[in-house]
Amino acid sequence: MNFNDALKVLPQYALPQHTLSKLMSYITHSENTALKNWCINTVIRHYGVNMAEALEENPEAFKSFNHFFTRKLKPEARPLTTEKNAVACPADGSVSQAGNITDGKIFQAKGMSFSAIDLLGGDAERAKPFENGVFATIYLSPKDYHRLHMPLAGTLKEMVQIPGKLFSVNTATTRSVPGLFARNERVAAIFDTEAGPMALVLVGAIFVSSIETVWHGVVTPPTAPSVQSWYYDHKPITLKKGDEMGRFNMGSTIIVLFGKDKVQWVSGFKADQLVRLGEMVGRLK
Template sequence: MTFKESLTTLPQYILPHHPLSRMMRQLTHSRNKTWKNLFIKQIARHYGVNMDEAIDSDINAYPSFNHFFTRELKAGVRSIANTTGDIASPADGTVSQAGDITDGNIIQAKGKSYTATDLLGGDEERAAPFKNGKFTTIYLSPKDYHRLHMPLDGRLKEMVHIPGRLFSVNAATANSVPGLFARNERVVAIFDTEIGPMALVLVGAIFVASIETVWHGEVTPPTTEEMRSWEYTRNKAPKLKRGEEMGRFNMGSTIIVLYGNDVMNWEDGFAAGKQVQLGEKIGQTTIQS
């Protein structure tokens, strides 16, 4: 952690995370044409958003900033890895970390880690399948496509909403705040797949107005003091194919993916700092379905 990172991070401890995020939600959902067009233009220009990939490339056509931020892509602009055993990237973004879960510990940044148990809401039974598995953390910047998709075919087993803080999830904060991803508000989706359990963890952050899934809709807000969970019986559980949309961030954040022990390997070169696109092959299963 550098001095500059400390200066960036320390004020976040005293900021009113949730009130600020509620305020941002109101702004990003505003349909005031002057305001929303100006906001969209500034963000698109500053971050270099590629509007040629969007179904609607006219930034003035979006009803609100949030509609722009969660814009749909044109068919075919992302290829989904489709060879047997391929594991697809769930998002556009930058790999923050990727590697092994060692005795339940997940690397956050150099010298910092957190546990799978804490990440998944403190339930040791829920975390047990991932104790010595694999993980990746992918950060979505404001320029990225903000819908999240399935890395593998899966049947939903459980969803958990875990309340928490809303620290930023950028690199400076990840290097500074202990247990960042296990402290922030998050939505956990546990899927049964051909290689066993897979956890998709959608981590909230400052100004992330909401997290939603395709089967439930908006999960947060509301933000509650108590953890909430939903279990899905086998005959009623949503089933999603590799590459299908599973959720989205209304404003940007981070997704963490967990797999079990000896069931997959990451692709060579898939490591911290790598830029990835939705659907590209990032790993390979190691067991037969």
Template sequence: MPTSEKLFALGQHVLPQHMLSRLMGSITRCRNSVFKDAMIRSFIKLYGVDMAQAAEPDPTAYGCFNEFFTRALKPETRPIAPEPDAVVCPADGTVSQIGAITEGRIIQAKGKNFSVAELLGGHAEQAELFANGRFATIYLSPRDYHRLHMPLDGTLKEMTHVPGKLFSVNAATTANIPNLFARNERVIALFDTEVGPMALVLVGAIFVASIETVWHGVVTPPTSTTVRTWHYPENPPVLSRGQEMGRFNMGSTIIVLFGDNVVEWEESLVPDSIVRMGQSLARLTHQTAQSSDHRQLTA
């Protein structure tokens, strides 16, 4: 790893991460037409954004930069994998790591890993649901589509907000800062699916002004100093495969967790693979309705 990348990663320890993120949130929500149009046009040029894919292709039609950043796409640009046993990729981005959960730990980068229990806010019982299971970590760069979608049909059982740091989640930082995803602020959504429990972990990062879900709205900010959990024992949200479940207001990472022997990742997917929302991320190892012997998430 080049020295410059190590310095970039280590320098983040002294940054006022939350203050900078709040400032970015204010800037991206500025509704001054001259300022926001200039910011949007500069971003499109810098990152080569294809506005032909956007549901609203006119850059000046967005009320602020954040509305542009979280723009909807035309449905035909992100078709949902038609195979009934396909597990849908939840986001546009790059595969950071993908594979098996080994002894309760997830690979972060070469030579670095972290525990599922730490990722899930210290909940050992929840971590046990994913013992020997499968994980996929997808990094969303600034140029990517920033809405998140359901890999499978799911019934929401619980959502937890875990406060934390806001380190960058790019490759240089993940290679240098231990336990990065278990240290950063995150929102954890636990679902029941036809193949048992599924967790979608939305990891915050510096300049990620907020994380929101379709059933709750903005979860953060404001940033709490304590872990907050919401349970859904009655009339829980039910979301379909491919349906939007949340979004990042600026870029970040989503981690998908499944239990033991229920999915197999597509063989073509390896670290640094480019993925698009809607493509097949994995295949179910069996195509059956959820049976009574599946482990259930506690309400």
């Protein structure tokens, strides 16, 4: 940890992370006109949000900041790849890391990694299909579109809510907090696809007031006291490639996992690369 990163990160260990997220939830869901308009316009100016892409372009038309933050885009704003055997990018953002799962480990940053078992809630059987597979970690900044979509068509098998911390997931924290993505609160969705099992892991962060999915609604909050699982064999839920599967009600990170010899990332899909929803980021082997 370098000195500048330490100054940014060490105070997070002492912060009441979940309390601050509850406060942020209250603010972002407020329908007070003056408050929500100030928040929305401040974020648009500070981060350079492109409202021309939004289905609703008028910032003051949103009933709350969260309504703005999870805004829909115009259908033509994010075309879905039509390449044969393509894996589509699940989100707007930047690649934190992408590569191979080696000896059960997922690379986080220089000198740090975390296990697929820990990421998926401590269940070795749940993680087994991803042994020696591939992963991609995509960070969503405040300016990005915050709905998450399917990289491939899939049938939902299991959803897992995993309690944890709420550290920031920015670059400084990623370089500094060991096992960050396997420590933060998260929701994992396991799908059967033409590439075999696919895991989409939605990682919470400080000020992320909630994570939700299209089939369940809001999953967190509340924070679960322990790992909770839902199984869907009795009620199949199938989503097409490009379909919305969930959203962050504030920004965070999505991690995608595939099994061994199933998917190959395209060249250029690597750390620090900016990516857009729907573009081709990999292909089936």
